Amino acid sequence: NQKMIEEFVVESLEHLADVENDLLTIEEGGADSDPELVNKVFRAVHSIKGAAGFLGLTTINNLAHSLENVLNLVRSKELVPTAAIVDALLRSVDALRGLLNNVAASNEQDVQFFIDTLKQIISGQTSPEVSASVERSVRVGPPATAMFEMSEHLLTTHRRLGHQLFVLDFDLIKDVEERGKTPLSMIKDLLALGEVVEARLDPFNLGDLSTGIPEKVRFVALVGTVVDREMLMAEFGLAEEHIHPLSETDLPAPAPQAPPQAAAAVPPQPIAVQTAPAQPQPEPTIVPQSPPPAVQGQSQRPETSKAAAENSIRVSVGLLDHLMNLAGELVLSRNQLVQTINNKETRNLESVSARLDQVTSELQETIMQTRMQQIGTVFNKFPRIVRDLSGKLGKHCDLAIEGKGVELDKSIIETIGDPLTHLIRNSVDHGIEMPQDRAAKGKNPTGRIALRAFHQAGKVNIAISDDGAGIDVNKLKAKAISKGLVSTERAREMTDREAVSLIFLPGFSLAEKVTDVSGRGVGMDVVRTNIEKLGGTVEIESHVDAGTAIRISLPLTLAIIPSLIVRCGEERFAIPQVNINELVRIKASETKTRIEHIKNAEVLRLRGNLLPLVRLSKALGLQPKYLSPLPSELKDDQRENLADRRAGEEQAAETEARSGHDRRRDTAAGALNIIVVETGQLRYGLVVDGLHDSEEIVVKPLGRQMKGVRCLAGATILGDGHVALILDISGIATQCSLEVPEDAGAAGRAEEAARRADERQTALLFTNDPSEQFGVSMSLISRIERIRTEQIDSVGGQEVLQYRGASVPLLNLEKLIKAKPRPEQSHVYVIVFHLIGQRQEIGMIAPNLVDIREISTDIDVVTFREPGVLGSLVVDEKTTRLIDLSELARAAHGEWFNEQERTAMLETNAGRRILFAEDSAFFR
Structure with a gap:
């Protein structure tokens, strides 16, 4: 069953994912290594061995069995995990991983080299009695059922751990398939209760093709566990006669006990495995420089099984539940949209569209989280x-x-x-x-x-x-x-x-x-x-x-990225916003003074600094275009340089008579659009013919024909169905031979100092009464809803909004601070936010929105300061009061915060916490 084998490979590689680091930690611990960690590694290998045996993957089973023998000795403190031993274990784990990566051909590969090395460890580093008990096999099982073979040492380990051995007799059709399980999941359930010594199908019960499909397919497992028979019956739904406990009469007699002897007292014999020497020395000759040919496939391109493992990803159930909820919300929004269009209710179309946009954005973010590792x-x-x-x-x-x-x-x-x-x-x-x-x-x-x-x-x-x-x-x-x-x-x-x-x-x-x-x-x-x-x-x-x-x-992700869409010639391109520093527009009248030539290169004088310029049309080999207003159409730009070829000449050309429209006197047509971009320490200006909107684009890879174009990073399909190529800002700089200026570090530090001197924050401006303007930080806002005034309910003197089946309490500015009452109007906006430590959403009524602006964090904290108001500043020649949402909510619902403070005090008693906050009035 290919699906079952692929499932086995995925789970086995997950088992091995942490084994390497766990073995290194065990090596550091030496004789005092953590028993739980050793047991974790043992169970990982043990799980692989059990499932491989059932699937008939004999080579994987044999190598895992040899690893299990060594780990069992480490677990029982009969073997000290030295560097040489851990090195051999690591090499064997590498070989095991290689077999899993090429599982289809695993049975044809030769891993005897690794099995012999592990056997040498047992014979050379343990007492003769222990070594012999590992090598000796014993047959266990009641005569009426299938017999199993296990090492005498493993049997002794089960006795020492107080395990009872059971033979469980399953019917793959009735006990496994009809219960919605697979043999692998059944083995996993068995491992949760103990250790699976061996699990296999009973081939003598299958019959042949002449007898048709068998009514029963036996699947037997030898399990060592501390749970009793009744619990196994309840866990697996087996009848009592299908669970056979092995009594001492069914087991070989224990070997005579040798006198107690410390493991360290046995003189360790040298084993031929590679070590990590303190000083350079020749490699041990028994271990070749390269892996044995039989497992060289582990470094080659993985086959189907490896691809299956890499093409799968684990997603938390909570995230899937959230996706299901969002899918339900999306269906409701779609139904609303269809109903609104059918009923021609154009008034509701805007709110339905906004709701659909919100759900889609949240769905996109959640789907992106499923790809995060x-x-x-x-x-x-x-x-x-x-x-x-x-x-x-x-x-x-x-x-x-x-x-x-x-x-x-x-x-x-x-x-x-x-x-x-x-x-x-x-x-x-x-x-x-x-x-x-x-x-x-x-x-x-x-x-x-x-x-x-x-x-x-x-x-x-x-x-x-x-x-x-x-x-x-x-x-x-x-x-x-x-x-x-x-x-x-x-x-x-x-x-x-x-x-x-x-x-x-x-x-x-x-x-x-x-x-x-x-x-x-x-x-x-x-x-x-x-x-x-x-x-x-x-x-x-x-x-x-x-x-x-x-x-x-x-970047966090490459699948969907916010980008700015620009035009060059008749084509549109996308520039990732992560590379964009700012946008600059140079009027036609300022071109000659703002753009200069240095060593045949064009530069922009920007705030006292010179910024190298690159024309996108020149980098891509396109004909630049400009939008002519009379008539409105794209025409070829015939200018040779941005500074115009008149920059170093007399202005005779300006006096020459021209017929028709002169674009040099047209500010809109002659203006330059410059995007200041950065990659690493390099900043430069990218000149484009036009700017369009910002969009979140889905990145598509380029075809092999365009792989060598260093200026392009990918492609995307825009909302209107047209294809736009994504620009590679670093590749453009390389193609145009741009270099980091010598004073880049000093310039960066000066710019950072200037930025800190004038820190700015994004704020939403709104009015309660048209004569008073307020602001609130955008970083605190979860979303903004536009509602009808009649949707606001008054319960117990408190205004609330029914939203998504819950009641959202509303804050009314005129009742909490010195503010004029809001005018009567049919629609208002609600600013929804969360407070740290509060699960409850809170809304603040904002009758009219003004704008979203960048404001200074240097505010007046004296003139208009009151509970609920951080301070004030002047925006667009209007005094604007900044709202403190936390204080406003505390004034309206103080009981929430009292309970929160009591909880925080109890948590503080258990340990100290540190609050890291920015030292500015805006954040106080």
Whole structure:
């Protein structure tokens, strides 16, 4: 059954996902390793063995069985997990994963090398009695039922743990299929109650083709558990005669007990497995440099089973429930829309459309959450990489990981692994020094590498840092000059930040010799290219003998992104808003003074700084167009340069007679639309022919014919059905040979200081009475509803709104602060918000909305200050009072906050908490 095998592969790979890191933790613990962690690894391998045996995957079953034997000895404290033993276990787990990735051909692969290595561990690191008991097999089971074989040591373990052995006799048709289960799910249920020694079909009961479809298909399992027979009957619905407890008469007699002897007292015999030596030394000859041919498939392209595992994703039930609710809301909205159109109720069309838009947006956000995966799935492989590579190089390295719970889109998770692996390997190989060199510098002989993921500014940031040797800027410049990558003059002019960025050049490497680890110079440029393809940026900072820090910034998702639609010629293009800094429009009369030429390049003078300009039409090889007002149509733009070719000449051309309409005197037609974009440290202005609306676009990949066009990142279909290409801001900069200016760091710091000096926040402006203007921060607003006045109910002196089957309490400004009463009108707006710590939605009545504006956070907190009012400021020559929603809600419903404070006090008694807040009047 192919479906059953695919299910087995997916679940088995999930079992192995944490085994690698768990084994490394067990290695650190040594003889004092956590028994629960050892048992977790044992059960993971045990689950794979049980299911593989039932499915007839003998090679997987045999390798898992050998792993289980070693882990069982570790679990019983009869074997100390040394580095050599853990190394052999890791290699065997790699082989097991390779078999699962190529499950269709797994039975033809030879894993005897790994099985023999695990047997050598048992024979060389345990007492002769224990080793013999692992090798000896015993037959167990009542004579009337199927007989099973198990190792004598495993039988002894079950006795020591107090397990009762049962043989369970299932009918696959009656007991499994008719109950809506599968054999794999049945094995999973058995594992939840104990350990499955073996589970298999009874082939002698199947009959042959001449007898037709059998009425009963026996499925027998040998289980060791602490639960009794009655509980097994209740759990699996089996009759008493189908559950056979094995008494001592059904089992072999226990082997004579040898005198107690500590495991450490047995002189360990050397075993031929690869270790992690403190100093470089020859590899053990028994372990080949490359894996045995039989399991080389684990590094090749995965086959169908692997694809099935990678094409599946787990989604929480809560998220699915929310999706179902939203689907119901969407159906209701659709019915409302159909009814409104059929009844020609145009008055309600706006509200129904707004509701449909809201549900669709929420549905989109929830669907996007189903694609989000924790970055820990990528981070989990790095402890093994650091361990193996540091051992190979004779170094000591510790890896600290933070932020495994940060989530990214599945497509980004699948792509970011290789660049991060290269950076981690670089930190170990190039960054961390040899232990003796670190000691000579007064450092800890063990180097430290930190890997951290965190959210910032709507993106996911990944920081990789080490306390190693750092990058010598002078050495780096000299190497670049010797390779002919930069001139001596250019190298002399470079800042340290620019010089460090040279490592991203193709073919550049500081390694003194080429090894199988590094030194070929084919890594860092590929790292940056791959990250930029994801819409991210990478920055590096390094100091000699202090270490190197690399920071990667990535978007949360690549599937749906907010973008600005622009026009170039007769075509429309999309620019991701994450790359847009600001929009600038230059009037025709200001073109000559604002746009200048420097070294044949056009630049814009923007707030005292020079910004390089790129014409999109020139970058894409299109004919620029302008919209002629008389008549209204697109015409070819014949100007050669943005500054016009008259910039350095006399103004004789202006006096020449022209016939017809002169576009130079037409401000609308001659104005320039400039989009200030940024990628990494580079900012430049992109000149387009026209600006359209912002849209959330669905990203589609480009066809293979356009894969080589570096200016394009993808395509999308707009709302009107036309196709728009998505621009690659980094690719355009590369094609136009733009470089980061030398003072980019200083300019960035100056701009940041100016931005902090004039912090601004987005606020919704509204009026209660037309003569009074109020504002409220947009960050606090959940949504805005437009309702009819008669929808407001008055219950017990409190105004409420019936919404989605619940009552939303409403705040009335004139009853809570000094405000004029609202005028009588048929419709009003309700600003809906949540308060931290409150589940209840609250609404504030806003009769008329004015605008959404950027306002300064420098407010007057004295003149109009009262409970419910933060302060005031002047917006559009009108005094505007800023509403404090929290204080307003407290004044209306103080009992909610009293209960919340009592709860918070109880929580505070259990531990301390820290509130992190921005120090500005706007946020107080």
